[in-house]
Amino acid sequence: MKILVTGGLGFIGSHTVVALQNKDYEVVVIDNLSNSSLKVLEGITNITSKTPEFHKLDLRDKSSLLDFFAKHQDISGIIHFAASKAVGESVENPLLYYENNLAALTYLLQNLVNLTEQNIIFSSSCTVYGEASELPISESAPVKKAISPYGNTKQVGEEIISDTCAAYDNLKAISLRYFNPIGSHPTNEIGELPIGTPQNLVPFITQTAIGKRKELSVFGDDYPTQDGTCIRDYIHVMDLAEAHVVALERIMSSKTEENFEVFNVGTGIGSSVLEVVKAFENASGENLNYKIVGRRPGDVIAAYADTKKANMTLGWKAKRSLEEALKDAWEWEKSQAKARV
Ligand code: UD1
Secondary structure (H helix, E strand, C coil): CEEEEECCCCHHHHHHHHHHHHCCCEEEEEECCCCCCCHHHHHHHHHHCCCCEEEECCCCCHHHHHHHHHHCCCEEEEEECCCCCCHHHHHHCHHHHHHHHHHHHHHHHHHHCCCCCEEEEEEEEHHHHCCCCCCCECCCCCCCCCCCHHHHHHHHHHHHHHHHHHHCCCEEEEEEEECEEECCCCCCCCCCCCCCCCCCHHHHHHHHHHCCCCCEEEECCCCCCCCCCCEECEEEHHHHHHHHHHHHHHHHCCCCCCCEEEEEECCCCCEEHHHHHHHHHHHHCCCCCEEEECCCCCCCCECCECCHHHHHHHCCCCCCCHHHHHHHHHHHHHHHHHHHC
């Protein structure tokens, strides 16, 4: 079966292409290479001994997209990653985010509703819950007003898909609300490639340990948590990638109960920033240089997933530990440093 992966050369996209090819799906990748490179295609090929069909295409280019679907009527499922994801950049340039994340999604859906039977897996985020009043966070927790345009594109993206599924019976969708994806493929062939200074914790940690950054700033140690630092649910990117395959198979085998379903994708385990630092030191054998600084505006205190729905309904469970994810992230960082010399 042929599966289309948009943004298939990005961090989560590329790992999902590997997970699909591991299960013998034929994969077609669309990517505009705005935040990825063709080297990722090589990495995927090295891991799976298969090169996915690749199209350099920007989803905002309506006519090229129309042309693509005219030539690819045999696609059985779509996993849609292509989007911008930097919170700070979205505050500075909201229109880029609304165009890239929402106009592009609309164009994609316009093509899908014209096909006989179609399905889409949407890349959403736990950011839709904001500061949840109950932990762990279940799918029935209220969606709170987004604090950034990026977060808003995830909320509105879900609404656009849900409204479209309600209007067109031939379209089914699953939205996966990711917690914090980290790590990389254990072969070191693909991994996270942050542009410039990483905003996310784990790439900042590995870049500090390798000597690219002087020290990690821990944003705040006065939160109402066990050690005062924020709590998140860090999930290995391969576990997350496999959740996409399971979600797609749920729709393709007509197991969905509603045309639009939502699942949290996390481990269910909350770890504080300082616990992640300790776990990294254990996994890598390195001492990490860090200092406590003030809080980062916009950070929620704690977010970790209630995984019951994903475990029981989707039949998926994260298998890899935090240490394993951090070890893979560290090996990836070292392999990148080696490649640079
Ligand atoms: C962030 C985004 C979220 C997005 C997700 C994608 C914000 C406010 N949220 O989530 O919308 O979906 O990335 O992966 O930007 N930390 C430090 N020092 C650092 C970096 C982070 O102490 O240099 C702390 C943060 O304060 C936070 C934790 O580490 O408590 C995780 O941060 P991060 O990796 O940026 O993820 P989120 O903020 O959860």
